[in-house]
Amino acid sequence: MKRKNGDITIAPWIEIHGDGKLVVKAVGGSDEQIVEE
Amino acid sequence: MTRARLHHVALFALVAACDKTVATPSGTNLLTQPAFTKTSMSDWTIGAPVGSATAVKKSYRWTSKGLGPDLKFSIAFEHGPSELVVAKPKASPPPNVETPRAVRIDLVDNTRWAVTAKCDDDLKVPLAVNPDGTAAYPKSV
Numbered sequence A: 001m002k003r004k005n006g007d008i009t010i011a012p013w014i015e016i017h018g019d020g021k022l023v024v025k026a027v028g029g030s031d032e033q034i035v036e037e
Numbered sequence B: 001m002t003r004a005r006l007h008h009v010a011l012f013a014l015v016a017a018c019d020k021t022v023a024t025p026s027g028t029n030l031l032t033q034p035a036f037t038k039t040s041m042s043d044w045t046i047g048a049p050v051g052s053a054t055a056v057k058k059s060y061r062w063t064s065k066g067l068g069p070d071l072k073f074s075i076a077f078e079h080g081p082s083e084l085v086v087a088k089p090k091a092s093p094p095p096n097v098e099t100p101r102a103v104r105i106d107l108v109d110n111t112r113w114a115v116t117a118k119c120d121d122d123l124k125v126p127l128a129v130n131p132d133g134t135a136a137y138p139k140s141v
Helices: none
Strands: A002-004 A007-010 A013-016 A022-025 A032-036 B009-017 B029-033 B044-049 B054-064 B071-086 B097-109 B114-119
Touching: A013 B071, A013 B097, A022 A032, A022 B054, A022 B071, B029 B114, B044 B097, B097 B114
Parallel strands: none
Antiparallel strands: A002 A007, A007 B009, A013 A022, A013 B009, A032 B054, B009 B114, B029 B097, B044 B071, B054 B071, B071 B097
């Protein structure tokens, strides 16, 4: 997560593997969370 | 953040918000990548698909402590075997390799954030090693 001139930028991390494995994670520390629905 | 050990496609969505931000409408297609041909090994490429693919679709909710409202997005992709094309094959020809295909990311629900997504155009080739310690072809990328 970055803060600049009032903006907040978030960059979740997504990995897609050839065997079908999918990894989705927040990279901003404990303030952020990504959950599957 | 290092990418040296990634064995996959790497993607990430960028999200920004401030008072002047124009929210990206719910339902927006953020990314469509029909197929991958490049790999992180410059002389290896992905050739034609071999056989049928398996479809995967999942939805996610991003939440934060006070940064802004929740955001929902979906990821759909297919995966299946494809030809591994090697410019200079080893003694044996390369086997087919499991690859992701047809990656699509959609914004499902958003009220405040400006959202974009991008995707590396090459597949990260994992290090694969034979029992004797020599380099092997990967089975999946």
